[in-house]
Amino acid sequence: MPTTRETILVALHARLQPLAALVLREEVLPERIPTAGLIILRNGQPGEPEITPSPLRYHYQHRAELEVIVQAPNGRASAFDTLIAAIGAAMEADRTLGGLCDWVEPEAPASVDLPIEGAAALKAAVITVVLHYTTTGPLA
Numbered sequence: 364m365p366t367t368r369e370t371i372l373v374a375l376h377a378r379l380q381p382l383a384a385l386v387l388r389e390e391v392l393p394e395r396i397p398t399a400g401l402i403i404l405r406n407g408q409p410g411e412p413e414i415t416p417s418p419l420r421y422h423y424q425h426r427a428e429l430e431v432i433v434q435a436p437n438g439r440a441s442a443f444d445t446l447i448a449a450i451g452a453a454m455e456a457d458r459t460l461g462g463l464c465d466w467v468e469p470e471a472p473a474s475v476d477l478p479i480e481g482a483a484a485l486k487a488a489v490i491t492v493v494l495h496y497t498t499t500g501p502l503a
Contacts, residue, residue: 396434
């Protein structure tokens, strides 16, 4: 039986699947970026929980990360903005991931343009997604 953490990360990954971009989880950066863009979900860190002693509960603010990458010779900024907006809309449509999570809160991206020798430049950002959830134990 998967842990609460894994169940929530799987649900977040599934929530992003309908987007036009290729959505991967814990994969290495592929050699080619799809035309619609690429999103790689990184598991991140659950951090130190707040603990409620009775009944015993661990309240996490898990910080997962989305690596978002767009590559295009023209209109890169617009394509990137469209993809970021689609990610935001997907998360806003269900902030609890079907009741698995107390709240899902993406943070604003800080984008960067990366030149690639002999190819179109990349526009990329890491979006931290804070997953608020409660478990009965640190390994549950």
